[in-house]
Amino acid sequence: MSGTKPPSNEEEEYFARIEREQREKLRERIEADAAAEEARRLKELHWMRCAKCGGVMETHQFRGVAIEQCPSCGGVYLDAGELQTLAGEERGGMVGAFAEFFGVKRFRRVGEKEGEGK
Numbered sequence: 001m002s003g004t005k006p007p008s009n010e011e012e013e014y015f016a017r018i019e020r021e022q023r024e025k026l027r028e029r030i031e032a033d034a035a036a037e038e039a040r041r042l043k044e045l046h047w048m049r050c051a052k053c054g055g056v057m058e059t060h061q062f063r064g065v066a067i068e069q070c071p072s073c074g075g076v077y078l079d080a081g082e083l084q085t086l087a088g089e090e091r092g093g094m095v096g097a098f099a100e101f102f103g104v105k106r107f108r109r110v111g112e113k114e115g116e117g118k
């Protein structure tokens with residue numbers, strides 16, 4: 001073709017890079033969609049089901065907190081924050097100790113006081 005210049009190496013590299021970036025973005029979007037779909041499917045499959053036996057959980061009100069219990073195996077489930085709500089400001093009792101055990105990000109070593117260590 002007269003009047004048109006053949007593409008230079010720089011142009012070919014530029015378009016190849018653009019195409020690679022578009023393919024990468026498409027692949028990332030497909031993976032994100034698949035992960036979201038899998039999360040939705042698992043939530044639907046497991047919603048209000050016992051983690052141990054698969055029984056259908058029943059909701060009970062205890063001290064203003066909705067607690068799920070499995071009628072098949074007796075397992076109990078608390079949503080995030082519900083254990084802390086039940087424990088309130090209690091620190092010395094069993095519920096407070098339980099809440100502290102699950103509430104702290106870093107487990108203290110035996111004998112280590114709060115605020116010590118890294």
Ligand SMILES: [Zn+2]
Pocket residue numbers: 050051052053054055070071072073074075
């Ligand atoms: Zn169960």
